Amino acid sequence: MAAEVLIFNLLSAVAIVSAVAMITMRNPVHSAIALVLTFVNVAAIFIMLRAEFLAAVQIIVYTGAVLVLILFVLMLVNPDDLPEFHSGKPMQNVFGFGVGLILLAEISVAILTRTVVAEPGPWNEEGVAAAGGNIQVIGQLLYSGYVLPIQATALVLLAATIGALFLGRPDEDQEPSPKRRTVATISLAHTRGADDDLIPALRAANIKREAGDRDLIMARDADEFTTSAEEEEKKGQSE
């Protein structure tokens, strides 16, 4: 069984390292990738414990969750802030460190006093095999003894979904947004950051009413909202 111990050590080492990386990475997208790595390694450890169902569900549920997390990062955080997203908030750092210490202390007390190890459940390997495998046993348990917790969880998730829909719906008392919004087009082909200097210029620009009720920004000449190649070069040199 030496091989199994070796593999377990490898998996848990990678899981721990990537968990640490997840909280220390400066870039939230890198953090999310480290989180996925942790989940995958934990799933592999589940497989070694012959809990294949748990492993598969762990990957399906948590990779989806992390995907949404990455989406939030990409949509809500300004890309230029990404590398320094964590820094500059000393209160948060101190508070987070304190809470982390308390959690660590709780876990170590629990492990050291061995209260984490409860009485073994009624299922052993022979019992699971007789019932037809661990999926069947999990299914029967979930829909017999644990029906109430499952239904309660489903209700909470439903409430969260409805809440999100409620918060996300457009305000009815306001005018429909297209009329109020200033529509400006910045070429998507420019590299990130290249258009930043244009935004104030766009705001200050002469806004002309055109085409229905939409506000349009009209460029007086082709160079007005476009950085020239020389300016780009100058910018590159100063960097």
Added chain:
Amino acid sequence: MDANLLSSYIFAVIVLNVLLGLMAYMTYIERKVMAAMQDRIGPNRTGPVGLLQPIADGLKLLVKEDIIPKHADRRIFLLAPLLSFVLAPVAAAVIPFGDSITVFGHEVNLYVADINVAVLYFLAIGSMGVFGIILGGYASANRYSLLGGLRAAAQVISYEIILGLSLIGVIILSGSLSLVEIVNQQSETLTIGPLQLPNWFILSQPLAFIIFLIAAVAETNRAPFDLPEAETELIGGFHTEYSGFRFSFFFLAEYISMIVISLFAATIFLGGTDGPIQDGVWWLALKACIFLFFYIWLRTTVPRFRYDQLMGLAWKVLLPLVLINILLTGFIRLWGLGML
């Protein structure tokens, strides 16, 4: 080393290499079939009837310059195509290619692994696969790429749900998540009056089969659901900034996923290796080829969906249908067991 472990390892190597070879010729066949459908000739210069074209393409991609954009998130930019490429063939590990055969006195199973959660494993690998696309889109530091990545994420999250739910009907009927078990059940003969039919799940789950087919096209980002790389709006989407062999990793991954999901569909709905005469891997190959041809046919026939139509189709049409299918199947199963 354990003999079983060794034999499944060797079999995995064979499957991987066959998949890579097939992938190369899949591109050739796609170009030929599309050319025939569009009244063109297609590749015909390299080798006899253009048969060496995939090799020439591979060489071309290998020797091209590997460009990394200046503003790119370098490490992720390098990692993303590999992630896509590695995860695509991994899902093939659970597909049964037949019963066991005897080689040099050893009994060798014609599958890499028969795990009891094979269907869930397949879905899990599928949901991991999109990470390559979204990370590639993010790391390129290009807004078109980012848009492609975001589209891919939204599309895959939506269609992953449809794909998973469409399989629930089959799982209810078979009572197992293991693909080997599902294939075994389909090789039985169903007798309805004078008719002798194979017990394939396409006959008992036709609605689930159609929904699975649609979701599978979306899952592999193929036309008409290739919104993440829509070349007319996003100039290539998530792989705009990729060149040379890194680009071809995305390309390879797409074709391997196509082949793997065709094999999976043939296994789940069309009885896998079960056939009218002499069961064997050739039936599985034939069924998978039908799906692959369907993919190409669809690409040449149907124009690309608009983005909101794509999402509307998933959430307003397919999701209710697939839920109705699960409900009906559940009732029929209970009735069949005499519990209703």
